[in-house]
Amino acid sequence: MPGKVRKTSGNKLTAMMIVHNEADRYLKDVLEHLTAFVDQIVILDDASTDDTPEICASYQKVILCRNEESLFFKHEARLRAQLWELMAAAEPDWILTVDADEIFEDRMQNEVKCLINQCDFDGVEFRMFDFWKSTTHYRVDGLWNPWPRFSLLLARYFPEIEYTWPDRSFHSGRWPMFYRGRGIISFQSDIRVKHYGWARGEEHKEKYRAYKAADPEGKYSSREHLESVLAPQNTVKLEEWIEIKTPPF
Amino acid sequence: MVAKGKVGILTTNYYNPDGNRIIYGGAERYGLELTKLLLELEYEVAWWQVGTGWQKEMLPGVPLYSIPETGDNFQTCPRLNQSFYEQAVQVDFAIYFVTFLAYPQVLEKSISISHGIFWDYPSFDAVIPTEELRRERLRRLWLAFNGPRKIVSVDTATIQWATTTWPGLWHKFEYIPNFVDLNLFSPSEQERKDGKIRVLFPRRLTSVRGINEAARAAEILTKKYDNLEFHFVGRAHDDNLEKEMVRWSAKHPNIYYYWKAPQDMPHVYQNVDIVLIPSKSTEGTSLSCLEAMAAGCAVITSYVGGLPNLIIDDYNGLLIRPTAANLTAAIEELAFNHDLRKRLGQKAREVAANFGLEKWKRSWAKVIGEVFK
Structure with missing residues (x-):
């Protein structure tokens, strides 16, 4: 594991994100939110046909690149690799990978510097809460349960590594292989992430169809989990989101 | 730089056995500082713990291997101890991070650590409920205490208990109380005035x-x-x-x-x-x-x-x-x-x-x- 890039101060944090037709969803909230605590936001627009690129470009910290043809459901790994190259060109010390519908608790703004300006760990994992048909309740049955599940969203960037991606057209993951498997040394944070990707019930059927079409045989993700998107309401377990007080110091 | 030798450290859980959850206790922080010290002293370090066979790093360049042995009895883990003994064949020195892990056998040049008395909770009586079982537990503890050349104890309570029970053990123990980084932990220079x-x-x-x-x-x-x-x-x-x-x-x-x-x-x-x-x-x-x-x-x-x-x-x-x-x-x-x-x-x-x-x-x-x- 390379060590010379670790430093306890002055680390530059770059967020990276793939967007596609996000203008009427949560994009502005996410960009406002990120602007408060990251140094740069590298965005790869996957051929949006709405105002997404214009919205992105209106934020000072954004570095935007646009694709003419959408790749997400054709070969996601290629798209991820492309975003990775753009991010690398911005020369970050740390990378935050987010989607255009994910928002950290406010504590992140106060604590992110402490999470990155240290040499003891190279990644930070967070619990992600999938809001379900509302912005007040999240889903907890089956694989949706956020409590036992931590996801790597923040990690140190090592410029000398030759990064590779799995040869997967769909569900290729946000991180290159170096960050997976044996993995990097990571810290599990209690700062929660709100995921609004499923907050609009009217989008569920369309999203289900798109995911099923991209992976009809359940090759890249759990079929059971995908089917649970359309599960009868009485089998879906929800918990109410409870705001946690931000420590006063 | 040529290392002075390779140190293998056996513990129970640095991560949960499934490898997904890091334990953040004092003992784990102790482990980190001890590892850093060994690296400073120019030793190579590797850790072993209970797990499903996964492998990670606990510090850059310091591997943490897991051993798929979960059974324990009489508060000892003889199978884990045995697997470590076999797997650590390439190490020169060993540290048994918890005293009972040194049962039944240890590498020749080894140290164990007592992080304190761990059998003083009320339900312990139900864990080892009969006189015969308690005798067996003590027998194993005696062997675990005797194996390593030194036992580093973080407190005097453990030493007093052990040497009262077995007076001949006193020379084994070194009292090294826990530590604090005085540069990092210091009083605030300003008095708060928020009334809280x-x-x-x-x-x-x-x-x-x-x-x-x-x-x-x-x-x-x-x-x-x-x-x-x-x-x-x-x-x-x-x-x-x-x-x-x-x-x-x-x-x-x-x-x-x-x-x-x-x-x-x-x-x-x-x-x-x-x-x-x-x-x-x-x-x-x-x-x-x-x-x-x-x-x-x-x-x-x-x-x-x-x-x-x-x-x-x-x-x-x-x-x-x-x-x-x-x-x-x-x-x-x-x-x-x-x-x-x-x-x-x-x-x-x-x-x-x-x-x-x-x-x-x-x-x-x-x-x-x-x-x-």
Whole structure:
């Protein structure tokens, strides 16, 4: 594991994100939110046909690149690799990978510097809460349960590594292989992430169809989990989101 | 640079056995500092623990291997010990991170560590319920104590128990109390003027650490006083308890629950007045207690394990029997006696100076030099 890039101060944090037709969803909230605590936001627009690129470009910290043809459901790994190259060109010390519908608790703004300006760990994992048909309740049955599940969203960037991606057209993951498997040394944070990707019930059927079409045989993700998107309401377990007080110091 | 040799360290859990959840306790932080020291002393280091066969790094360049042996009996893990013995064939020296892991066999040049008496909790009697079983447990402990060349004990309580039970063992023990980085943990230079009295419970949320008593005291006192604020800072052993803590703290305006990266803890201590270390059992010389002392906080703790090695009652902290009522009374006494808090905090800082990280490293380096040659 390379060590010379670790430093306890002055680390530059770059967020990276793939967007596609996000203008009427949560994009502005996410960009406002990120602007408060990251140094740069590298965005790869996957051929949006709405105002997404214009919205992105209106934020000072954004570095935007646009694709003419959408790749997400054709070969996601290629798209991820492309975003990775753009991010690398911005020369970050740390990378935050987010989607255009994910928002950290406010504590992140106060604590992110402490999470990155240290040499003891190279990644930070967070619990992600999938809001379900509302912005007040999240889903907890089956694989949706956020409590036992931590996801790597923040990690140190090592410029000398030759990064590779799995040869997967769909569900290729946000991180290159170096960050997976044996993995990097990571810290599990209690700062929660709100995921609004499923907050609009009217989008569920369309999203289900798109995911099923991209992976009809359940090759890249759990079929059971995908089917649970359309599960009868009485089998879906929800918990109410409870705001946690931000420590006063 | 050629390493002086390879040190294999066997522990039970640095991560949970499934490899997904890091344990953030004092013993794990001890493990990190010990590893850093060994690297400074130019040894190569590798760790082993219980697990499903996964492999990780615990520090850059320091592998952590897992051994798929989960069985334990009489509070020993002979299969884990055996697998380590076979797998560690390429190591020159061994450290058994917990004393009982040194049963039944050890590498020739080895050290074990006692982090404190761990069999002083009330339900222990039910774990080893008959005289015959207790005899077998003692027999195994005797073998585990005898195997390594040295046993580093973080407190005097363990040494006293062992040498009272088996007087011949006294030469095995080295008392090296736990440490605090005095540069990182120091009192705040500014006195807070927000009118709040902040009470901190900086421990893992387990019964033996007194979480239930501390939570009860917090409920009673926040109901009684508006200017008292409680901060529970630490992880639980399972996700459900963490969820419950989130819900519980949300119901009480002056009770907070969160955890922080270790690097952020000095800042937490600098912003609180009173620190609770109300351990009921399985305690050594608590790192949290030392950190609170170094930060000049007024500490309320218990006469359990090695805590009296750190705190003299009414001199540099308060020593209590950790019931909810006693804890509530002690917090109340300190919360409304500024002078007492200040005096205990100042003395705590002075005493903490004797437990600095550098001194701990020198003591450990001496033992390592004697055994690993």
